[in-house]
């Protein structure tokens with residue numbers, strides 16, 4: 337019998353594919369707004385939810401979903417308020433989540449082994465009910481991530497502009513937080529709560545080395561997510577380790593390989609260099625040889641940004657346009 | 666029957682507990698081209714951010730198209746170019762993707778990009794001379810080119826009033842000229858413009874009225890200050906040497 341003949345392996349693989357699609361889809365937006373680690377925090381909080389389920393005999397995936405969603409929304413509200421004390425509040429939430437989870441699991445009389453299946457994922461414990469919940473949540477997350485792409489992109493790229501464009505930015509912020517919480521819940525059975533964030537971030541980091549648009553980054557990251565999750569499940573079948581670990585190791589190996597490849601190809605940077613504004617010295621009008629030449633994009637002289645204007649490197653010094661002549665800077 | 670497009674009345678703003686604007690009045694009428702001038706730190710950005718609702722006002726009122734800002738919903742009528750977005754995003758994005766943000770005020774959630782959206786994006790990129798870079802990654806453009814992309818984003822929504830915060834800072838002179846031409850066309854078609862600038866440069870002929878801020882207060886509201894006296898060479902120009910004392 338091949339490994340695909342086992343019911344538990346089929347469920348683990350389906351779970352891995354769904355998680356591999358959903359986690360990078362949400363992760364792309366989180367990386368876009370430089371919140372790559374937020375999934376980690378939500379994962380910590382979700383552990384308390386798992387423990388509540390174990391303690392009360394309820395369905396741990398469901399309790400985790402509720403607690404993770406509440407935690408994610410709290411995190412987002414703290415972020416939107418922009419309080420200086422926000423960092424400390426988030427730290428309390430994260431570590432409180434993990435400590436509460438361990439405490440409650442102990443009270444429930446569960447072994448560390450049970451807890452481990454939620455922390456690092458497990459092949460054999462994905463029940464049919466788990467799978468239905470995973471599939472439902474993953475579907476919701478994917479539909480939202482893809483059909484609201486333009487709005488979510490705008491909110492994550494330039495929140496202030498999105499507000500002036502009339503988008504209900506707080507609604508999208510909370511929606512994204514809820515999507516992240518649902519993704520964490522989706523991922524926790526296969527990848528585990530401590531490693532879910534890696535699956536949200538690493539495929540995106542790998543994809544963006546190869547892409548130049550947001551759309552292709554999103555789609556490629558989802559493709560990479562499916563590949564590394566399935567490969568990780570297969571690997572952990574053979575070497576008998578928690579699937580979360582093998583998935584993340586494969587994802588990081590993919591990132592390193594892409595980075596090395598990209599480095600070897602030697603991508604050229606064309607962004608204009610920038611001078612420190614402090615270097616703005618006394619302005620002295622330039623000599624006359626500019627009458628025959630107008631500096632501009634592609635005029636043949638290198639441009640550097642200098643404070644609020646552009647200088648052109650010219651025979652060892654810099655020219656800056658000033659009214660009808662060039663200053664030497 | 667049409668009142669002013671933008672109406673700022675007695676507005677005061679505090680940031681981090683410090684007064685930044687005090688009792689500022691500013692009106693921009695239908696079809697007007699107004700420049701908002703002043704030295705760095707005089708409160709220009711804060712004023713336009715208050716006008717578009719990004720900064721809370723602690724006294725006075727702001728009305729846009731005759732509606733108090735708090736209940737204004739018709740954001741498609743307003744185009745905004747923020748002062749240079751320094752960092753690009755965490756994930757690559759193409760010029761087209763960023764300019765398409767300007768169409769969101771005319772779209773609804775779950776709606777797909779329409780052909781009208783695509784045409785508006787292309788027209789906006791042509792207006793700023795960036796149509797050939799439409800598929801490039803924003804992070805690969807120069808500062809001036811990125812600034813032009815942000816201008817195109819505001820144009821893509823086909824707004825009735827454009828609010829531009831130092832759109833030509835860091836933009837080289839040929840691009841400034843191209844941008845001035847684009848603004849002239851828009852103004853010719855009746856677009857109202859509020860332009861924040863430090864130096865007007867090639868935009869000067871378009872400006873009908875100038876409002877000058879100093880230390881958060883309006884110190885001039887009328888014809889644009891005379892152009893900088895030019896052609897006097899070998900000048901060491903600090904903040905106040907060449908007729909720009911009003912601005913610096």
Ligand SMILES: Nc1ncnc2c1ncn2[C@@H]1O[C@H](COP(=O)(O)OP(=O)(O)O)[C@@H](O)[C@H]1O
Nearest residue numbers: 680681685703704705706707708709710711712
């Ligand atoms: N977010 C902020 N918090 C506190 N002070 C601010 C903030 N933004 C701007 N300021 C202050 O407000 C004043 C006006 O700034 P700004 O409106 O950006 O001026 P301008 O655009 O004319 O250069 C400056 O003194 C600046 O330091």
Ligand SMILES: [Mg+2]
Nearest residue numbers: 709710748831
């Ligand atoms: Mg400013």
Ligand SMILES: [Zn+2]
Nearest residue numbers: 619621658663
């Ligand atoms: Zn000069």
Ligand SMILES: [Zn+2]
Nearest residue numbers: 622623650655
């Ligand atoms: Zn020279």
Ligand SMILES: [Zn+2]
Nearest residue numbers: 631632635637
């Ligand atoms: Zn040149």
Ligand SMILES: [Zn+2]
Nearest residue numbers: 642647656665
């Ligand atoms: Zn310079």
